[in-house]
Every structure is written in C-alpha cells, then in structure tokens.
Amino acid sequence: MMSVKIALAGIGKIARDQHVPALMASPDWELAATVSRHGSVDGVQAYDDFDAMLKARPDITVVSLCMPPVPRFDYAKAAILAGRHVMLEKPPGATLSECHALEELARAAGVSIYATWHSREAAMVAPAKAWLAGKTLKSLVVTWKEDVRKWHPGQTWIWQAGGLGVFDPGINALSIVTEILADPIHISSSELLIPENCETPIAASLTFTHPQGAQVGAEFDFRKEGDQFWNIAIETDQGSMILSEGGASLSINGEVQSATLGDNALAGEYPRLYANMASLVRVRGIDMDLSPMAHVADAFLLGKRVTVEPFVE
Numbered sequence: 488m489m490s491v492k493i494a495l496a497g498i499g500k501i502a503r504d505q506h507v508p509a510l511m512a513s514p515d516w517e518l519a520a521t522v523s524r525h526g527s528v529d530g531v532q533a534y535d536d537f538d539a540m541l542k543a544r545p546d547i548t549v550v551s552l553c554m555p556p557v558p559r560f561d562y563a564k565a566a567i568l569a570g571r572h573v574m575l576e577k578p579p580g581a582t583l584s585e586c587h588a589l590e591e592l593a594r595a596a597g598v599s600i601y602a603t604w605h606s607r608e609a610a611m612v613a614p615a616k617a618w619l620a621g622k623t624l625k626s627l628v629v630t631w632k633e634d635v636r637k638w639h640p641g642q643t644w645i646w647q648a649g650g651l652g653v654f655d656p657g658i659n660a661l662s663i664v665t666e667i668l669a670d671p672i673h674i675s676s677s678e679l680l681i682p683e684n685c686e687t688p689i690a691a692s693l694t695f696t697h698p699q700g701a702q703v704g705a706e707f708d709f710r711k712e713g714d715q716f717w718n719i720a721i722e723t724d725q726g727s728m729i730l731s732e733g734g735a736s737l738s739i740n741g742e743v744q745s746a747t748l749g750d751n752a753l754a755g756e757y758p759r760l761y762a763n764m765a766s767l768v769r770v771r772g773i774d775m776d777l778s779p780m781a782h783v784a785d786a787f788l789l790g791k792r793v794t795v796e797p798f799v800e
C-alpha cells in the first residue's frame with residue numbers, strides 16, 4: 488500500500504518525542520513537511536507559514552496539529568477548508584463549541600477529523616475495559632499527581648486561559664475513565680486551586696455522580712515531587728483493579744498483569760493513534776469524542792476557586 492503524505496504542525500515537545508518517531512516508523516505515512524515558527528525536523532521540508540504549506544503542497548492530504556489548544560482551531564479550520572484530513576492532539580480545542588464547529592466543517596468538506604486521546608491507546612486500557620465489563624462498580628478513584636517542573640518545563644501556555652493547567656494531564660485520566668466505564672458519569676463537585684499569578688489550576692479535586700451510586704472521584708496535582716502517580720483504582724462487586732503508569736500497567740486483585748514500561752510509558756500510544764488515523768482517512772471517517780473535554784468544561788463551570796501561592800518555575 489502507498490504511504491500517505493502528512494504534515495506535522497507545531498514542532499515542540501510532543502511532536503519531537505512521539506509524533507515524529509511514530510510517523511518515521513510507520514509504512515502508512517510519509518512525513519512530507521513540518522510547519523512551525525521555530526522548529527523543524529532533519530531531512531523534512533520545513534515551512535513557517537501554514538497557509539503557504541497548504542498552497543504549495545496539494546500532495547499532502549493529511550495534517551496533524553501538535554500546537555497547544557488555543558491556537559489549534561485556526562489551523563484546523565484552514566486545513567479543512569483546503570480539503571485536508573485533520574488529526575488533533577489532545578485536548579482537541581480550547582472550547583467545546585469550536586470542536587463542534589470543526590466537526591461540522593469536516594462533515595461539510597467530506598474530510599476526516601480525529602480528536603485523539605493518546606492515553607486511551609495505553610497498553611492496558613483495553614484489558615481494563617474488558618475486565619470491568621459486566622461487573623458492578625463500587626468505587627473509582629483517579630490519582631494523577633506529577634511534577635509540572637519536570638514534565639512541562641517552560642510551557643507558559645499551560646498557565647494561560649485555555650491552557651488547562653493541571654487538566655492538561657488530568658484530561659488524559661478522564662479520557663481513560665470515559666473509555667473504560669460503561670455508564671455515563673457527571674461532575675457533582677469541583678475545587679480548583681489556582682496560583683495567584685496564574686489563570687489555570689495547579690490542582691483540582693473532583694467528585695462525580697454515577698448512575699448506580701458508585702463513589703467516583705479524581706485528584707489532580709501538578710505540585711508532586713518524588714514519586715509520580717497516574718493511577719485509577721477501581722473496586723467492583725467482583726474484585727479490584729489498579730490501572731497505573733497512565734494506563735501502561737494493570738493489576739487485578741493484587742496480581743500484576745503487565746511489565747512496566749518505565750520512562751517510556753507513552754510507547755505504543757502514538758503508533759496506535761496514527762494507525763487509527765490511517766484507517767479513518769481510508770473511509771473518510773470522523774472520530775470526535777468530546778466526552779473527556781466535557782468533564783473538564785463542567786469542572787470549570789462548577790469549580791469553586793481557591794487562590795494558592797504563586798507558581799514560580
């Protein structure tokens with residue numbers, strides 16, 4: 488099968504760490520151009536203007552957008568109107584309405600659009616979902632605590648409105664929860680800790696209503712030094728399960744089901760996202776599940792704001 492030419496826009500941390508290696512290793516794709524104001528990839532034609540790339544390269548039929556969420560809409564809209572298929576990093580946009588608008592534009596243009604959720608592709612998410620099926624949920628506790636200085640150095644956009652703060656990683660947990668739970672949940676209380684010099688939360692505490700009354704909650708914290716936690720602990724009527732390392736590890740009733748992936752816990756997620764995109768493009772499909780983002784929007788709607796000490800990187 489012929490590989491499909493793709494352009495990657497927003498050459499920053501995630502593009503370099505995951506998108507470029509995944510594309511280079513895949514027979515489905517040819518990384519034909521980059522678009523970035525400062526970044527480039529060795530051996531790949533680099534543009535610093537998106538519209539110029541769209542105009543100059545009609546042979547590039549797919550674009551993957553890796554910049555932060557606030558600027559992403561304008562790029563996605565331009566790509567769709569130019570007849571290109573679009574893949575969106577998470578979160579798919581800065582607001583729910585703009586994501587709905589992109590989906591409508593894509594439908595009208597007959598192109599694919601894919602709101603990716605990389606954590607759903609973590610190795611043990613599908614086994615966790617399979618184990619949970621048919622069991623009665625008693626409780627689910629998300630603990631997502633990481634050191635922002637270690638994982639997001641210099642990313643000032645995270646602290647600006649639309650950058651999500653601790654929900655930038657927290658939405659990954661919500662993408663797994665919405666994937667593995669059969670029943671819909673909704674937020675019933677939310678507390679947001681916001682540093683006095685920032686526009687977005689550094690920590691958040693959420694509780695959810697579950698249709699069968701299970702206890703569901705999430706604790707997100709960007710201030711965690713030392714051990715880092717990306718865990719979802721679940722109790723059911725038929726035993727317990729802990730999904731850890733962001734979905735890369737699973738233990739059921741205390742028995743570990745998988746080897747840990749250490750520092751490379753994202754391995755495998757991006758190759759699977761690009762395989763999904765290749766399948767979507769073949770049928771001009773659309774995959775725009777916004778449920779993780781709806782929970783984040785609700786957390787902001789219902790959020791009780793508490794001002795905390797300034798964040799200094």
Ligand code: NAP
Binds near residue numbers: 523525638644
């Ligand atoms: P980043 O390194 O701070 O930014 C990515 C690139 O986006 C920058 O290098 C910049 O390239 C471009 N950019 C920044 N502001 C822009 C603007 N206003 N207009 C146009 N381009 C802009 O961020 P990142 O960590 O790669 O994250 C980007 C997205 O990937 C986020 O949505 C994040 O949630 C997601 N993500 C990140 C990770 C991670 O581990 N970091 C993991 C999974 C998903 P130029 O200045 O060269 O144009």
